[in-house]
Amino acid sequence: MTSGSEIVKDSQDGVRDRRIASLTQTLGDRSIVLVGFMGSGKTSTGRRLAQRLGLPFVDADVEIEAAAGMTIAEIFAKHGEPSFRDGERRVMARILEDGPRVIATGGGAFLNEETRARIAKRGVSVWLKADPEVLWRRVRKRSHRPLLQSPDPEKTLRTLLEQRYPHYARADVTVISRDGPHELAVEEIICAIEFFMRFSPDPPPLTPSRPMNLSKTSAPAPISLATGEVLFDASGSPPGAAQGPDGRPPAAKVRVDLGARSYDILIASGLIAEAGGHIQRLAPGAACAIVTDANVAEIHLAGLEESLDKEGVRHSVVIVPPGETSKSFATFAEVCDAVIAAKLERGDLVIALGGGVIGDLAGFAAASIRRGMRFVQIPTSLLAQVDSSVGGKTGINSDHGKNLVGAFHQPSLVLADAHALETLPAREFRAGYAEVVKYGLIGDAGFFGWLQTHWRGVFSGGADRVHAIATSCRAKAAIVARDEHERGDRALLNLGHTFGHALERINHYDGARLVHGEGVSIGMALAFRFSAKLGLCPWGDADRVEAHLREVGLPTRLADIKGLALDAGQIIEAMYQDKKVERGALTFILAREVGDCFVAKSVDAEEVRAFLQDELNTGI
Template sequence: MTTSPCAETTIAPADPRPAAIRALLEDNCIVLIGMMGSGKSSIGQKLAQRLGLKFIDADVEIATAAGMSIPEIFAKFGEGYFRDGERRVLYRLLNGGPMVLATGGGAFLDPRTRRRIAERGVSIWFDADHDTLLRRVRRKSDRPLLQTEDPSATLRRLMDERNPVYATADLKVVSHDVPHEAMVEQTLALLAERLPTLACGAKRPFEDLPTSMNQFAPRRDEPLHRETVRVQLGPRSYEILIGSGLLSEAGERIAKLAPGAACAIVTDSHVAPLYLSPLQASLEASGLRSAAIVVEAGEGSKSLSVFGRVLEEALAAKIERRDVVIALGGGVVGDLAGFVSASLRRGCRFVQIPTTLLAQVDSSVGGKTGINSPQGKNLIGAFHQPSLVLADIDTLETLPEREFRAGYAEVVKYGLIRDRRFFEWLEADGEAVFCGKPEQICAIAVSCEMKACIVGNDETEQGERALLNLGHTFGHALERLMGYNSQRLVHGEAVAIGLAQAYRFSHRLGLCNSQDATRVERHLERVGLPTRISDIPDFGSDAEAVLEAMRQDKKVERGALTFVLAREIGGAFVAKNVDAREVLAFLKSEM
């Protein structure tokens, strides 16, 4: 019997280019830039499939996060607000490892975004001529910048403005009216040819990174957007207003709460020369009488003696129960004035006008008030919620850089508690919080939203609210041992050391991995914050002394130590009955 030979089957060899491109990219991204209608999204999806990478459309991410479409964001808040949000989203996405990322048409114009793209990837400009772009987009209604009487002229103007910036991209692909597969093949071939000789991401020489912060900067015709966060406490609910120019509106807003009231303004010797007169003028213009009570700046004013003096001066100013105590200053003033307000005539209304970043994101919200004693920090006080919080970011302009950094530690804390994406945004864009008002508004609003949510669920710290003490058990002990000497250690610096220690201690206990502990430490160091006890000038106490100071912490129950520890970034939890021997061994290793 004979058998017929089998027909030979030819199997096409696998395309080696995708694997080679992925290897060359390492952790960097392919970032597609260009005008609307250039094919970034449609071609980008198919390119990502060929490369075996994930595809993300930044505009989709922005719309999803905002809960509204791009045209709706433009219509409600304006282009400037959209661009600020776009930059923050892109910073976060560029931390996400290798991917194909399609950006909006205006994203690459922002010099900070261009620099971040250069640091984290390779940029490809999809270039198309005017007629091709117009033909692709004219039938669509989702292009807010083209909703004009003459879309063709508007498109030409945008191209004239943007193309010189697009031309600085690493690579360029001409977008024709050809099948998408042909465009993908063209892009794939260009990447395979150029990537081996193109330094991208972390391998890019520093001098090749864009440095100009003004060239081609987007226009900012719109006023800064404000944020409002509401603390939900039933009939005692109140609003936190965050934005620029709020100090001049204080009188009008307080008069709505307490028409015709008298106000006792508690402030300190640093803040009074800067902001007391504008506040009093605003109050007077709204028919509110005010008396100023000035204390010395610094933690030393959170004492029984100063508390008593401020109470007496408020009574002498004839402040009655339905009148208002206003805290104008940082955390010290807020804590002191709040305790005065809680005690004066058994409680009167209270308004917080925080002037430091730390106070705006933390101490002004939630109703914790108090003073220190020789036995520990904030051991004497009361829960007394404000009726209103006005966080005017303009006051941060006069804040010393050291104090701003210290406040930033509390911002980082919120990302570490239970918002990993917020921490990742800070990792990517933290430096911008130090100089950009939109970023400051965003950081303050996110921090306040998280604190408001926690306070609304647990006002008097019976459970969840203890999470807000992440880093503070370590930090408060260090402050006490330093005698609350702000020349050597301010509160936010102590918190920064405490945050890093909380993650290192969590890793020592096998709760979280070393990578997360290292990320926390590196980010704090990158913005200039201390992360170790050895960073404190002339710290002379030993591990046993630090442990003893911790035993005075407010979270101690029947002598047992309570810590806020972490399983991961964004995964903090309250740990009760922590073994003091473990703590002591850790402290000895730290010192």
């Protein structure tokens, strides 16, 4: 008889086999070319990557030594570095001709313009990026590195890094080289390549009628598979990011396709100052009511009102207290009465200016007043821009649980001003980032891999931030278009929320101790560990998820909620108030691996209780 664990293992193996087959088929005759500084692990990681993909492995340095009949150190000593570089260029040209394969290059190979151009045409370049301290620790005990034969080799290493990093940064994919299992690096490389290939067209064939233009050193720009629009350059950033208007990254637009109720999500810096024009074009002659909270009003209300005044849009303002407590029956009634008192008609607009709380509250008011008014979302938090402002979920809280009273009411337009996120406290931005990670975990392993290497860019702003917001919105828009009212796979968007909402309810929505995104972060880590405990997901994937969330500063354990007494029974009781409970049975989003989650209904409450008890007993 076949055991349950064997069935799970066979299922996991089948998924991985199909995934690898899909990736190698997409690569075609292109090679994977590992670039980076000496000591970054190109050879050791490349061997394991080739084995995982079933491709030949080639070490360019070994090929050079074989062609020259001497070691690299001997080539340097006898002929000098210029002769070595010329030989390296010729060897790279030769081994790139016969793909697909995994190629580990020498540290200086990618600096050569001709070699970079050939790699762009014949392969996908992966930069294994390591911190200087990591590299120095790895190479300092090795005496065969010709470039480090100097009185101060550590200083030489750092000087070379400063010279070479701008060249390495032109690779198609960047993966951080850390100390740890090579298998983890291999998985991150595969995820990153999957993400890159999704938006990368096949390279033009190298034929006599279409010769290689060696003056062009960048890879083909990835395109939207849906529209053909160029979205990002080879580094994963929007094309021309540094040359946008007023130095801003270029805008992105995502369409939520719901037939007659379809709408656009615009993502760019400065949209609040331009909102009047967008609203005037959306609803010529309409008046509007701005619903916001006191904190957001202090920062952004004047700019929005100025924009509306400039376009002659009549408007009124409703300001509510900040925080989750405003998602109440009392505040909802105040907002509705204020909008009605402003004599707004059914054809006018409600504008939600703020984070997720304001979007939910204003949206529910718009759904209810005069049996339905149009509304515009202007989300000012990361969480709202990537999640709550998209998809039409509106509502308020009850004493019995979160978001238990509400309606599905789609906005007519979403204006996500990326620059508005600069005013967020660091904690709020991190909390919103949990929702960005969610999209990678539920169905896009490549995006999760990209976030692992680009999260600092997302936090600092610019092209990486626009990229992350747009990718998240596209993912949600696709799910909403398939399942608007959450009767199917839209439930995947609740990864971590069954745990997270229960914790928020026990905490009485006290934002000083726990905010929504932090609850989601803990919930996602719990969901992956619970999946691993059930034998559904490798423990390595659960560890990888937790490691990334911790790296950015998010909580991942129940013990991370300071000052909140918890017990397993209390958490279970709070879960039974969740909207996803059906006929008294708990529903969870569980994982098979990073990028592959599923809806699990009728999960045994006693299994959940035992898992939570273990988590509480561990206390770390």
